[in-house]
Amino acid sequence: MQRDKESLGTLRSNPDTGALDLSQRDLDSLDVYTAPRNTNAYCRVWKRVLDVVFSSLGLIVFAPFFVLIAALIKCSSRGPVLYWQDRVGKGGKLFRIVKFRSMVVDADKKGSDITSSGDPRVTKVGAILRKLKLDELPQLWNVLSGDMSLVGPRPELPRYVAGYDQEQLRVLSVRPGITDFASIRYRHEEEMLATSENPLEFYRTVVLKDKLSLNLLYIDRMCFLVDAKLIFQTLKSLFV
DSSP: OOOOHHHHHTSOBOTTTOOBOOOHHHHHTSOOOSSOSOOOHIIIIIHHHHHHHHHHHHHHHTHHHHHHHHHHHHHHSSSOSEEEEEEEOGGGOEEEEEEEOOBOTTGGGSSOSSOOTTOTTBOHHHHHHHHTTGGGTTHHHHHHHTSOEEESOOOOOHHHHTTOOTTGGGGGGSOOEEEOHHHHHTTTHHHHHHTSSSHHHHIIIIIHHHHHHHHHHHHHHOSHHHHHHHHHHHHHHTTO
């Protein structure tokens, strides 16, 4: 499969980061793998069934907790409770990922889309939510709606997907997830980025490259036992 490099060259550039930005039309022009190499019954059927069952249960069980978090966010800073952002999903389709808002309003217009430890845009309540990964709980809705899975490659911003090579585009062959190998390895990513002189460049050239390698490893090994282990390790990592 040959990627059309000329078409990528015509994509608009983001003036704030210098990175390429993509619309859904741009994404549709990319050559992406439409099916994972791993096609066992779990990947084809049961993974989605379990996603629906457990995301539904999670939304019900955590509903009172969601109300508490929402109240803390509203009382501590101005702005909405939820934050929505365009990410690239399966097959290159754009979708709106949802999180509890952990930063000040219009934070994306006041700095980089990469957040490192000590970023002044992060609110006091937001810092706690991010540390415990509670800001990502609303993504159970993304799982229930079919845009995401409980386990899978973390979805990236369109501007970063513009730089994927042919093999890296294979991460778009499956639904993105709430957690995966990379989520566990980079549990303390914000602290790591804070030690770099140029966090954005370090993320793009080092961290993202390694994350994509781990994403591809997951796709090749995707099965029930791997997913179960990743969920267990993710829960365990919250207390480390």
